[in-house]
Amino acid sequence: MVVLMLKKYETKRWDYLKMSEKKIADKKISPPAKDEDPNASLMNLMKQMYDDGDDEMKRTIAKAWTESRNGGVP
Numbered sequence: 001m002v003v004l005m006l007k008k009y010e011t012k013r014w015d016y017l018k019m020s021e022k023k024i025a026d027k028k029i030s031p032p033a034k035d036e037d038p039n040a041s042l043m044n045l046m047k048q049m050y051d052d053g054d055d056e057m058k059r060t061i062a063k064a065w066t067e068s069r070n071g072g073v074p
Contacts, residue, residue, distance in 0.1 A: 024052075 016022040050061050 016025065046061065050058055053061070
Protein backbone atom coordinates (compact mmCIF):
# COMPACT_ATOMS: atom_id res chain seq x y z
CA MET A 1 0.00 0.00 0.00
CA VAL A 2 1.22 3.47 -0.83
CA VAL A 3 0.03 6.53 1.09
CA LEU A 4 0.64 9.89 -0.50
CA MET A 5 0.01 13.04 1.52
CA LEU A 6 0.04 16.45 -0.10
CA LYS A 7 -0.29 19.96 1.26
CA LYS A 8 -2.25 22.61 -0.61
CA TYR A 9 -0.22 25.51 -1.93
CA GLU A 10 -3.14 27.86 -1.31
CA THR A 11 -5.46 27.40 1.65
CA LYS A 12 -8.77 27.60 -0.17
CA ARG A 13 -11.71 25.20 -0.19
CA TRP A 14 -11.97 22.74 -3.05
CA ASP A 15 -15.57 22.23 -4.11
CA TYR A 16 -14.75 19.06 -6.02
CA LEU A 17 -11.88 16.63 -5.88
CA LYS A 18 -12.48 15.14 -9.33
CA MET A 19 -13.74 16.69 -12.56
CA SER A 20 -16.45 14.01 -12.79
CA GLU A 21 -17.94 15.27 -9.50
CA LYS A 22 -18.11 18.78 -10.95
CA LYS A 23 -19.84 17.55 -14.11
CA ILE A 24 -22.47 15.72 -12.05
CA ALA A 25 -23.12 18.78 -9.90
CA ASP A 26 -23.43 20.98 -13.00
CA LYS A 27 -26.13 18.72 -14.48
CA LYS A 28 -28.71 19.35 -11.76
CA ILE A 29 -32.30 18.77 -12.86
CA SER A 30 -34.09 22.04 -13.32
CA PRO A 31 -37.78 22.27 -12.36
CA PRO A 32 -40.20 22.29 -15.30
CA ALA A 33 -41.55 25.60 -16.54
CA LYS A 34 -45.10 26.45 -15.47
CA ASP A 35 -46.38 26.45 -19.04
CA GLU A 36 -44.48 23.29 -20.05
CA ASP A 37 -46.41 20.13 -20.87
CA PRO A 38 -46.05 17.52 -18.05
CA ASN A 39 -45.42 14.77 -20.61
CA ALA A 40 -42.63 16.82 -22.18
CA SER A 41 -40.96 17.35 -18.80
CA LEU A 42 -41.18 13.61 -18.09
CA MET A 43 -39.62 12.84 -21.46
CA ASN A 44 -36.83 15.36 -20.75
CA LEU A 45 -36.18 13.67 -17.40
CA MET A 46 -36.03 10.22 -19.03
CA LYS A 47 -33.70 11.54 -21.74
CA GLN A 48 -31.40 13.03 -19.13
CA MET A 49 -31.39 9.77 -17.14
CA TYR A 50 -30.56 7.85 -20.33
CA ASP A 51 -27.79 10.27 -21.35
CA ASP A 52 -26.20 10.32 -17.88
CA GLY A 53 -26.77 6.66 -17.02
CA ASP A 54 -24.41 3.75 -17.31
CA ASP A 55 -24.92 0.79 -19.68
CA GLU A 56 -27.21 -1.03 -17.23
CA MET A 57 -29.43 2.04 -16.87
CA LYS A 58 -29.64 2.40 -20.66
CA ARG A 59 -30.63 -1.28 -21.05
CA THR A 60 -33.31 -0.95 -18.35
CA ILE A 61 -34.81 2.18 -19.92
CA ALA A 62 -34.72 0.65 -23.41
CA LYS A 63 -36.41 -2.53 -22.13
CA ALA A 64 -39.15 -0.58 -20.34
CA TRP A 65 -39.72 1.59 -23.42
CA THR A 66 -39.96 -1.46 -25.70
CA GLU A 67 -42.35 -3.28 -23.36
CA SER A 68 -44.60 -0.22 -23.04
CA ARG A 69 -44.75 0.16 -26.84
CA ASN A 70 -45.55 -3.56 -27.34
CA GLY A 71 -48.29 -3.65 -24.72
CA GLY A 72 -46.29 -5.45 -22.03
CA VAL A 73 -44.84 -8.18 -24.28
CA PRO A 74 -41.03 -8.28 -24.10
